[in-house]
Amino acid sequence: xxxxxxxxxxxxxxxxxxxxxxxxxxxxxxxxxxxxxxxxxxxxxxxxxxxxxxxxxxxxxxxxxxxxxxxxxxxxxxxxxxxxxxxxxxxxxxxxxxxxxxxxxxxxxx
Amino acid sequence: xxxxxxxxxxxxxxxxxxxxxxxxxxxxxxxxxxxxxxxxxxxxxxxxxxxxxxxxxxxxxxxxxxxxxxxxxxxxxxxxxxxxxxxxxxxxxxxxxxxxxxxxxxxxxxxxxxxxxxxxxxxxxxxxxxxxxxxxxxxxxxxxxxxxxxxxxxxxxxxxxxxxxxxxxxxxxxxxxxxxxxxxxxxxxxxxxxxxxxxxxxxxxxxxxxxxxxxxxxxxxxxxxxxxxxxxxxxxxxxxxxxxxxxxxxxxxxxxxxxxxxxxxxxxxxxxxxxxxxxxxxxxxxxxxxxxxxxxxxxxxxxxxxx
Numbered sequence: 001x002x003x004x005x006x007x008x009x010x011x012x013x014x015x016x017x018x019x020x021x022x023x024x025x026x027x028x029x030x031x032x033x034x035x036x037x038x039x040x041x042x043x044x045x046x047x048x049x050x051x052x053x054x055x056x057x058x059x060x061x062x063x064x065x066x067x068x069x070x071x072x073x074x075x076x077x078x079x080x081x082x083x084x085x086x087x088x089x090x091x092x093x094x095x096x097x098x099x100x101x102x103x104x105x106x107x108x109x110x
Numbered sequence: 111x112x113x114x115x116x117x118x119x120x121x122x123x124x125x126x127x128x129x130x131x132x133x134x135x136x137x138x139x140x141x142x143x144x145x146x147x148x149x150x151x152x153x154x155x156x157x158x159x160x161x162x163x164x165x166x167x168x169x170x171x172x173x174x175x176x177x178x179x180x181x182x183x184x185x186x187x188x189x190x191x192x193x194x195x196x197x198x199x200x201x202x203x204x205x206x207x208x209x210x211x212x213x214x215x216x217x218x219x220x221x222x223x224x225x226x227x228x229x230x231x232x233x234x235x236x237x238x239x240x241x242x243x244x245x246x247x248x249x250x251x252x253x254x255x256x257x258x259x260x261x262x263x264x265x266x267x268x269x270x271x272x273x274x275x276x277x278x279x280x281x282x283x284x285x286x287x288x289x290x291x292x293x294x295x296x297x298x299x300x301x302x303x304x305x306x307x308x309x310x311x312x313x314x315x316x317x318x319x320x321x322x323x324x325x326x327x328x329x330x331x332x333x334x335x336x337x338x339x340x341x342x343x344x345x346x347x348x349x350x351x352x353x354x355x356x357x358x359x360x361x362x363x364x365x366x367x368x369x370x371x372x373x374x375x376x377x378x379x380x381x382x383x384x385x386x387x388x389x390x391x392x393x394x395x396x397x398x399x400x401x402x403x404x405x406x407x408x409x410x411x412x413x414x415x416x417x
Binding site: 064 | 127128172173174348350367368369370371372373410411414415416417
């Protein structure tokens with residue numbers, strides 16, 4: 001069974017199989033709607049907010065990137081986000097991963 | 111040979127989100143050998159060509175990253191001297207008791223300007239490598255996965271690279287081997303050797319302190335790096351970039367991630383450092399070639415993806 005993931009920022013849609021994480025489903029199609037980082041729940045680059053009432057579960061994510069309060073308002077790392085119904089997500093990390101290397105800038109994360 | 115102060119990277123304690131997939135990654139895929147597990151559940155690992163009891167410790171935690179990188183010092187007298195020098199320089203040092211990590215002598219722990227915890231120690235149980243010291247074979251049979259030879263270095267991210275440079279060169283006795291400088295003379299990156307290697311520890315400027323970019327493991331040949339990349343695809347390990355070439359250190363490399371998002375590197379082929387050399391300087395405008403020599407630009411993850 002596959003669910004439909006809608007990326008609110010772009011309106012793009014892609015399928016995600018049951019048991020597959022949202023980021024892997026996106027990468028498999030060569031899409032970049034959500035930024036891709038470590039793919040292990042550690043770096044926080046693929047942070048998204050699940051919009052509306054939705055059914056999903058998450059695997060263990062870094063508490064430095066997603067606090068318990070974040071989780072309560074639907075924030076998750078796409079690489080650890082498993083849909084149990086169709087989902088609409090908003091990418092949160094996109095601007096923070098586009099850096100100016102010469103300035104040595106970096107995202108502020110806890 | 112005379113590196114008789116800080117000799118080499120001794121171990122890194124890496125935080126992982128879940129122990130079981132982490133052990134599978136480091137043992138079955140990289141080819142490290144599990145040597146111990148303590149009452150806290152920490153898992154101790156070593157590479158086949160390392161002689162001491164462990165070089166990587168995995169600790170399960172809520173957030174991945176690096177707890178500490180430790181360096182082995184040549185003897186207790188040198189450890190005492192370095193501790194006194196650190197204190198005289200104004201660095202707060204904490205003594206961690208022998209046995210807190212199994213089979214490791216007492217450690218001198220301190221925070222460096224980039225916010226990372228560094229430890230020095232002089233004693234760790236000698237267990238020998240897997241071929242022994244008596245008429246040894248060149249390599250042991252039965253190794254797993256990428257068959258890494260040793261834990262080699264870490265790249266860490268944090269602020270205050272100029273203060274860090276002073277501490278590492280003037281107190282800890284490291285040599286600066288390479289640096290990336292901005293047009294106004296600021297430091298974007300610094301690479302240090304305490305030995306004959308092109309780097310034993312390296313730093314990239316980052317506004318947030320105490321961030322972990324990667325732990326690196328040594329291979330001997332480009333073919334072994336390519337084979338490591340094959341193993342990553344066989345087991346769907348997330349690859350960051352490579353196989354490719356670093357301008358800095360000339361290393362042939364592949365970056366990839368452990369199951370908790372900590373970056374690993376396997377690499378081969380840097381140059382030999384001697385302390386009478388001048389350091390290599392890269393201009394910030396050349397940072398692309400300096401880091402990834404073939405792409406000649408950074409991938410978007412190099413500066414932003416850390417644990």
